[in-house]
Amino acid sequence: MKNIIKMSFRNLLRSGRRTILTASLITIGVMFVLIYAALSGSFKAYMISQVTDSMLGHIQIHKKGYIASVDNLPLDKNINKKQLEKISALLKQNNYIESYTLRLKLSAMFSNYTASTGIRLNGIDPINEAKTLPLFSQRLNTQKASILKEGEILVPELVAKGMNVKKDDTIVLVATNQKGSVNGLNFRVSGSIEPISGPGGRDGYIHINDVKKLLRLKSTQVSEVVIRLKNVKHLQKVMQDLQPLLAIKNQKGKAVFEIHSWKKLTPFYNIVKMLDIMDISIKIILISIVLISVLNVMIMSVYERIKEIGTIAAMGTTPSTITKLFLSEGLMLGIFGTLLGTLLSYIFVFLINMIGIRFSFGRQSDLVLNPSLQTNEVIVVGVIVIIISLVASISPARKASKLNPVDALRQN
Amino acid sequence: MIENKQVNKIYKMGEIDLRVIKDLNLRIDHGEFVAIVGPSGSGKSTVLNLIGCLDKPSDGKILIEGVDVTQLNTTDLANFRGKNIGFIFQSFNLIPVLNVYENIEYPLIMIQNLPKEQRHERIMQLLKEVDMLEQKDKFPDQLSGGQRQRVAIARALVTKPKIVFADEPTANLDTKTSNQIITLMRNIQKEFNTTFIFATHDEKIVTAVDRIITLVDGVITSDKRIQS
Numbered sequence: 001m002k003n004i005i006k007m008s009f010r011n012l013l014r015s016g017r018r019t020i021l022t023a024s025l026i027t028i029g030v031m032f033v034l035i036y037a038a039l040s041g042s043f044k045a046y047m048i049s050q051v052t053d054s055m056l057g058h059i060q061i062h063k064k065g066y067i068a069s070v071d072n073l074p075l076d077k078n079i080n081k082k083q084l085e086k087i088s089a090l091l092k093q094n095n096y097i098e099s100y101t102l103r104l105k106l107s108a109m110f111s112n113y114t115a116s117t118g119i120r121l122n123g124i125d126p127i128n129e130a131k132t133l134p135l136f137s138q139r140l141n142t143q144k145a146s147i148l149k150e151g152e153i154l155v156p157e158l159v160a161k162g163m164n165v166k167k168d169d170t171i172v173l174v175a176t177n178q179k180g181s182v183n184g185l186n187f188r189v190s191g192s193i194e195p196i197s198g199p200g201g202r203d204g205y206i207h208i209n210d211v212k213k214l215l216r217l218k219s220t221q222v223s224e225v226v227i228r229l230k231n232v233k234h235l236q237k238v239m240q241d242l243q244p245l246l247a248i249k250n251q252k253g254k255a256v257f258e259i260h261s262w263k264k265l266t267p268f269y270n271i272v273k274m275l276d277i278m279d280i281s282i283k284i285i286l287i288s289i290v291l292i293s294v295l296n297v298m299i300m301s302v303y304e305r306i307k308e309i310g311t312i313a314a315m316g317t318t319p320s321t322i323t324k325l326f327l328s329e330g331l332m333l334g335i336f337g338t339l340l341g342t343l344l345s346y347i348f349v350f351l352i353n354m355i356g357i358r359f360s361f362g363r364q365s366d367l368v369l370n371p372s373l374q375t376n377e378v379i380v381v382g383v384i385v386i387i388i389s390l391v392a393s394i395s396p397a398r399k400a401s402k403l404n405p406v407d408a409l410r411q412n
Numbered sequence: 413m414i415e416n417k418q419v420n421k422i423y424k425m426g427e428i429d430l431r432v433i434k435d436l437n438l439r440i441d442h443g444e445f446v447a448i449v450g451p452s453g454s455g456k457s458t459v460l461n462l463i464g465c466l467d468k469p470s471d472g473k474i475l476i477e478g479v480d481v482t483q484l485n486t487t488d489l490a491n492f493r494g495k496n497i498g499f500i501f502q503s504f505n506l507i508p509v510l511n512v513y514e515n516i517e518y519p520l521i522m523i524q525n526l527p528k529e530q531r532h533e534r535i536m537q538l539l540k541e542v543d544m545l546e547q548k549d550k551f552p553d554q555l556s557g558g559q560r561q562r563v564a565i566a567r568a569l570v571t572k573p574k575i576v577f578a579d580e581p582t583a584n585l586d587t588k589t590s591n592q593i594i595t596l597m598r599n600i601q602k603e604f605n606t607t608f609i610f611a612t613h614d615e616k617i618v619t620a621v622d623r624i625i626t627l628v629d630g631v632i633t634s635d636k637r638i639q640s
Contacts, residue, residue: 013509311499314493315493316495406461
C-alpha cells in the first residue's frame with residue numbers, strides 16, 4: 001500500500017498545476033463550509049440563548065391543554081399545590097437542572113385612570129425568575145437592581161407607550177377570578193419591558209403574591225414551571241427524565257401534565273432549522289465541487305496515461321492494483337484539500353475573532369459574534385470530502401483497470 | 413515451453429470478420445532466441461500479444477509452462493504475466509514519475525511483492541548487467557534512447573521471467589546502440605537461459621537469433637533454425 005501511495009503521490013506531482021488547482025477548489029469549498037458553520041453556529045447559539053435566557057427557559061411544564069389555549073390564559077388549567085409538589089420533587093433530584101421558576105399567568109384590564117386596555121400578565125417570583133432567566137433583566141427599561149417588588153408592575157413596552165404611562169406612575173389592574181369575582185388593585189409602574197417573539201413575549205410582569213391577591217386565591221397554584229438547564233446539550237436527557245410526569249393520569253385516565261422544550265415554544269426554532277437547512281445546502285454545494293473537480297482531474301489522468309496503464313498491466317499489475325492506484329490519487333487530493341482547507345479555516349476564524357464582527361439584536365447593540373470551529377463539524381466535513389473524493393475516483397479507476405493492455409499499448 | 417495449437421485470431425471490423433492469425437501451430441522451447449519476422453500487417457505483433465498473454469485467441473489453445481492461458485481470467489492472467497513473462501517495448505514505456513532504480517523495482521514491489529533486501533540485490537545486479545549503475549537515480553527523460561532500452565530490459569528481467577517478449581526493441585535506436593542492446597540480450601539469454609521472442613523487421617536482430625519464424629498474412633510460411 002505504501003508503494004501505491006508513493007506512486008499516486010508522484011503521479012499527482014506530475015501534473016502539479018492541475019493538482020494544485022483541484023486541491024485549491026476543495027480547499028476553498030472546505031473553508032467556505034467550515035467558516036459558514038462557525039459563523040452561523042455562533043449566531044444560532046447567541047439567538048438561542050437570547051430566547052431561552054430572557055423568557056422561555058429551556059423546558060416548560062404546564063397542565064395538559066394549557067399551551068393549546070394559551071391565548072386565553074385559562075385559570076382553570078393551572079397546576080395546583082399537590083401537582084406542584086410532585087413536579088418540584090422530580091426537579092430537585094435532577095442534577096442537570098440549574099434552577100426553575102413558577103409563573104402564574106392571567107388576563108386583566110389595565111387602567112391609567114383615564115383609559116383602559118387588556119393586558120396579559122405573568123406573576124413571578126423575581127429572585128427565581130432572575131436565576132432561571134439570566135437575560136431577563138436586559139429586557140427591562142429600568143436601571144434598578146431588583147427587578148420587581150410586590151405592588152409593582154413591569155408594563156409591556158407597547159402598552160406603556162399606548163397608555164402613556166411612565167416609571168413610578170400608578171395604574172389599576174382589574175381581573176376576574178375563576179369563580180367570576182372581579183377585583184382591582186393599584187400598582188406602581190416599575191418600568192417597561194421589551195417585547196420578544198414567541199408566546200408570552202408581550203406580557204407584563206407583577207409579583208406572584210400580587211396575582212394571588214388580585215385573584216383572591218386561597219391556595220397555591222401556577223400556570224407554568226420554567227426550567228433552566230446547566231447545559232442546553234442535556235435537553236433530551238432531561239426531557240427523558242421528566243417522562244414520569246407524563247405518566248401521571250387524572251381520574252378520566254388522561255395525562256395531567258404536558259412538557260415542552262424551547263424548540264416547541266418559539267417560532268425562532270424555525271429560523272434555527274432554516275440555518276441548518278442552509279448548512280446542508282452549502283455542504284451539498286461542497287460535495288458537488290469536490291465530485292466534479294476530482295472526477296474531472298481523474299478522468300483526465302486516465303486519458304493521459306492510457307499507454308502507461310497498458311505497460312503496467314502488461315507487466316502483470318492486476319486490475320485491482322490499478323484501481324487502487326487511481327483511487328489513492330483521488331483520495332490524496334481530497335485529504336490534501338481538506339487538511340489545507342481546515343488549517344486555513346482555523347486561521348480565518350481566529351482572525352475573525354481578533355477583528356470582531358459586531359451586530360445589533362433588539363435593544364442590544366455592539367454584540368460581537370464569537371465564531372468557533374466545532375471538532376465534530378470539522379470531522380464531518382473532512383469525512384464527507386474524503387469519501388466524495390474517493391467516490392469520484394471510482395469510475396475513472398474502474399475505467400483504467402478495465403483497459404485492454406493491447407489497446408492501451410497502441411495509444412500514442 | 414510455449415505451445416500453440418490451432419490458434420486463430422479474428423477481429424471484428426464492423427460487419428466484417430478479419431482473421432489475422434490462421435491455424436497457428438507453434439512450439440518454442442526454453443532458452444530459445446527467436447525472431448518472428450514478416451511484412452507489416454502479417455500478424456507478428458498479434459502473435460506476440462497472444463503468446464505474451466496480453467490478448468486471447470478467438471479459438472485454439474496456448475500452453476505456456478503447461479498452463480492453458482486461454483482459460484485464465486483477467487486477474488490470473490495478470491498474475492501469470494507477472495511471474496513468467498517480461499516485456500520490452502519499441503518505445504521503452506518506462507514510467508516517467510519513477511527513476512531508473514524505481515522503474516526496475518516496480519514489478520518487484522507491485523507485482524511480486526519481494527522484501528526490500530532481495531529487491532535491492534537483484535536490481536543492483538541487473539543495473540551492473542545493463543551498465544546503468546551510474547544512472548540509477550536519473551529519471552527516464554534524462555536518459556538517451558539506448559539507456560532507456562537498457563532500463564526496459566533490466567525491468568523485463570528483474571522478475572526472472574522464463575520468457576521475454578520484445579516488440580521491435582531496436583526500432584527507435586541507432587545502429588551502434590541497437591547492436592549493443594542485441595548483444596546485451598544475447599548475453600542475458602545465455603546467462604539466465606531466458607527465452608527471448610522478438611517481433612521485428614530489424615536485420616541486425618534477424619542475423620543474431622537462432623530461429624526465424626516468418627509470418628505472412630497470419631500464416632507461418634517458414635520456420636528456420638540457424639546454426640551458430
